[in-house]
Amino acid sequence: MKARFSTVLFAVYIAFVFASLVFGFQPGKDIGSNFLTFTLSMLKILPGAFILIGLFQVWVSRERVEKHLGEESSILSFLWVLLLAGTTVGGLYVAFPVAYALYEKGARIQVVLAYIGFAAVSRIPMMIFEASFMGIRFTVVRLAVSIPLVVVSAVVLGRYLKASNWKMTSPQ
């Protein structure tokens, strides 16, 4: 039912863009070209990201993930996901499926949430741009403040979610 609703919505959207093309309605044409631009830039990243997720799924054992990122893992687990986040491409929309893959293999909620936060604030390619346009001081201050806050909020929210028996879900 829900899937059908979004299908109808998307059909209406496509019809609107198409009609705008035919009748020369500029706002509709702009919206359509925005859609294409963003779709293309995302298609450049998503297939690769999902292939890596698939490879991770078949090659990395649950025991290994649990040992380093699971319930019994040490504070180092945050360092591992910080490094992983540093190399994450794209943006949050790539981080979510990666986070789910970690979670499914036994990473604890705190570590999964920290990964999302790190993937937002500390992707290396993004930071290179930032430092070169805003100055290294700006970037260092931002990182020095946001990284500890990401850890603290991930731990607090993670504990709360665990206590309330929350589970991450996979869209199918």
Added chain:
Amino acid sequence: MIFYGVVLVLLLLSFFSDRKKTFKALKIAWNRFSGILPAFVLMLVLVSISLYLLPHELVMKYLGEENISRGMGIAMLAGSFALMPGFIVFPLCGILREQGVPYMVLSAFTTTLMMVGVLTLPVEKQYFGIKTALVRNGTGLIIAVIVAVVTGLVFSEVVL
């Protein structure tokens, strides 16, 4: 692109070590991708409309607001709703910086841009559920305020 080089090397390594596993990996990749695809499409629709209503240049113009707390508010609102890649954001922020927009405002903008995603909510809620997704985004807003204030202090734009 280096990223696809890495993907290709890993995929080939996997293929020559174990074909069956590699096909399974590709199947998993496809299943997960197609599972989240509707949410991605919805997100792209939202992005395309919001970018029309609020083009990058307009956002940047509003960030130049004289009043610093109003500038912060606009920065955080814009940062929460916009979806811009780093190679667009930072050059624009660099220009604004030269025009005298405080570091604090730019930091509020870029941090919310990174941490808070109203337009990515359709994707996020598929994995986290809407409640947790909202809490996570709310936390991002709070973190952005703190980051911005510290930035303002470090650059002596505000004093305690």
